[in-house]
Amino acid sequence: MTGKVVIFGVGLIGGSFARALKRAGAAAKIVGVGRSPEAMARALELGIVDEVAASPAEAMRGADLVLIAAPVAQTGAILASILPHLEPGTVVTDAGSTKSDVVQAAREALGVRIGQFVPGHPIAGRETNGPDAAIPDLYIGKKVVLTPLPENAAADVERVAAAWRACGALIHKLSPAEHDKVFAAVSHLPHLLAYALVDDIANKPHAKQLFQYAASGFRDFTRIAGSSPEMWRDISLANREALLGELDAYLAQLTGLRAMLASSDGAALESVYANAQHARREWIEAIEAAETPADHDSAK
Amino acid sequence: MTGKVVIFGVGLIGGSFARALKRAGAAAKIVGVGRSPEAMARALELGIVDEVAASPAEAMRGADLVLIAAPVAQTGAILASILPHLEPGTVVTDAGSTKSDVVQAAREALGVRIGQFVPGHPIAGRETNGPDAAIPDLYIGKKVVLTPLPENAAADVERVAAAWRACGALIHKLSPAEHDKVFAAVSHLPHLLAYALVDDIANKPHAKQLFQYAASGFRDFTRIAGSSPEMWRDISLANREALLGELDAYLAQLTGLRAMLASSDGAALESVYANAQHARREWIEAIEAAETPADHDSAK
Structure with a gap:
């Protein structure tokens, strides 16, 4: 049981975390913070959060656990905005799809308080977003990868892990670099490849004819090319080094296949x-x- | 209504054609031919075919329509085996995923009788095979691409089209070269790309860890890499020229994306x-x- 939980961003990821904690009776109070007044009002209306905080100062007062579930490029700015109000007993985590860049931004933003930040990444998603997309079941049986820092206290890592377990998730631990290398291979590269194929076909002069004959195999192969371009631009750039490595390995693989075919x-x-x-x-x-x-x- | 329909290969594609024609009452008699006695006995037991022919000679006697639904590399040999028994009123079609190579094999096998062969490709499939996989609904609302030859009589093309329409399919027409270029882009290339990614990952030293974190996006992206390696080897080779062209365009696209990322x-x-x-x-x-x-x- 956690006391006050603060969530920055109450869309699919943050909102589902809130709903799952509520259903489990695992949080005394859930407070939402966000840039869009409409989304925050909707989250309140739907009962996802108990309160909407008007400012980081108000939100952070007495907070036990903070989840940053905003676009990954905003993590540094959000951490900087809460630092002046960060009480010693508060643990902060995030839900970003990349971890090395988040850790670097967190170190820059939090300085000597970095120990209070436990980086995390829930491996769950859908193609919908916003408070209306939030569901209590999103994390059941799903993995949450925590990438603890040397500065983290074991009890703080456990507080984050316990909250995710209350949502039904399974906790895994990797270093930030391991995490980024793994997800470059099994997630970020496939996204880039799917976007590349659809764009390639869409730019051909006979694109209309091609799409006419595309069937279920193409549909599944390219499903992830329906994801948010802004989000995947950010992830691609944030995990640039690892993604370049995986892309080069794949290009070598394709070049080999080309030679076999030729x-x-x-x-x-x-x-x-x-x-x-x-x-x-x-x-x-x-x-x-x-x-x-x-x-x-x-x-x- | 067609009289005697002969089907070479009563697996998913041929068996479903038989079941759909039967349900529509669109064939007086359906005769199966195949290399595996077990599969043929099973097709008879399941009521997919009315008879199993012991030889091409027996099968072809009085046949109105013949569908070759065997692996595409066998098409030439099957056509050669039926040529001595091919009556003037019989129309032959196929279900191969590539068309230029099939037309070339058919021209070599049939010579001056080539006009009796109407090439076709039903755009339907599943990951199961054999007579037990055959279902009467497989073609409902699906496209069947016919690639008629200059030598085909309009009435013969129509006989093939009518049979597929009776199965619930929609008839499209392309030239064999157009067909192969289209499917190289929207089907054959994605298969090669999906196989390439899974093989690439499986060959890495930390493959086990990578697969552990692969999620639903990866699952959909690579679903087509679960397809038959033999079948896709044959398709890749049969449509080599068009596939090389699409692969080169895609490699150029990836190289461009790599530069943007770098x-x-x-x-x-x-x-x-x-x-x-x-x-x-x-x-x-x-x-x-x-x-x-x-x-x-x-x-x-």
């Missing part, structure tokens, strides 16, 4: 395709096994 | 991402509009 090397192509199919099948099986916990077996 | 050009990145998001949204809206025919509006 020389009609069917055996080599099939070997790559088969390895991919096999690896993906193992991954799906592992996911499905994880979604069927052993202690539920008796209830089947 | 120089931290956020405006350029956002412009590509936004163009892709916009194009995809228009495409999805067009699909959804097409799935809601105007003449159904009154029943809403």
Whole structure:
């Protein structure tokens, strides 16, 4: 049970955190802060937050836990705005999709108070946004990656972890650099590749004809190209080094496949395709096994 | 109403064609032919076909319409095997995912009888196969692209089109070269890209960790990498020229994005991402509009 929880940004991520904590009875009071008066009024109307704070000073008074769920590029400015009001007992976390840049911005903004900031990243999302998109179930069974800093007290990391566990999430820990390398490979690169394909096709003279014949495979492959361009611009830039590394590895992979295709090397192509199919099948099986916990077996 | 329909290969594609024709009462008799005695026995047991032919000679006697729904690399050999038994009134079509290579193989196999072959490609599929996967609904509302040849009689093209329409499909017509260029862009390239990404990740030393954090975006992006490696090796090679062209365009696109990222050009990145998001949204809206025919509006 946490006392006062403050959430900067009550859209899908912050609003769902609020709803999940409320349902679990895990927060005495939830206070929202945000730039859009309309969104804040809507969050209050929907019962997502108990109060809307008029200023960071008001919000931070007596806060136990603060979640920054605003676009990642705003994290530094938000931290700077709360620093003058940051009480010694308050723990601050975030929900940003990149971590090295957030940690750097936090160090610049908080200075010697950096120990009060525990970086985090909930691995959950949808293509909707705003307070109306917030649901209490968003984090059930989902991973939340915390990337604790050497300066963090164990009890402060645990306060953040406990709040996410109350939302139904599973806690994982990585270093900020590990986190960014992992998500560059399995999330940021696929987004860039999907955007690249749709833009490539849209710019061809016969784009209309091409889209006419695109079917369900194309639809799934490009689903993530429906995501917010501003958000993914920020993520791409924030995780530039790791993403460039993954992109270069992928370009080398494609260049290899191109050579196999140009020389009609069917055996080599099939070997790559088969390895991919096999690896993906193992991954799906592992996911499905994880979604069927052993202690539920008796209830089947 | 067609009289005798012969289907080479009664898996998902051929079996579903049979089931749909039967349900529509659009074929007097359906005869199956295939290399696997087990699959043929199963097709008979499931009622997908009325008879299993022991030889091409037996199958082709009195046939009105023949569908070749076997792996595309076998098309030439199947056509060669039926040529000695091909009666003047029989029309042959296929279901191959590539068309220029099929037409070339058909010309080599059939020679002056090429006019009796009407190439086709139903744009429907699933990740399952074999007779048990066959369903009568597979083609409802789906496109079937016919790529008629100059030698085809209009009535023969219409016989093929009518059979597919009886299955609930919508008939489109392209030249074989147009067909292959279109599907290289919207289907064959995405498959290669998805296989490439999964293989790339699976070969990294920390693959296990990476897969652990892959989420729903990755799952959708790579769904088509779960497809048959043999089938996609054949398609890649069969449509090599067009696929190389699309792959080169995509490599140029990625190289451009890499430069934007390396120089931290956020405006350029956002412009590509936004163009892709916009194009995809228009495409999805067009699909959804097409799935809601105007003449159904009154029943809403």
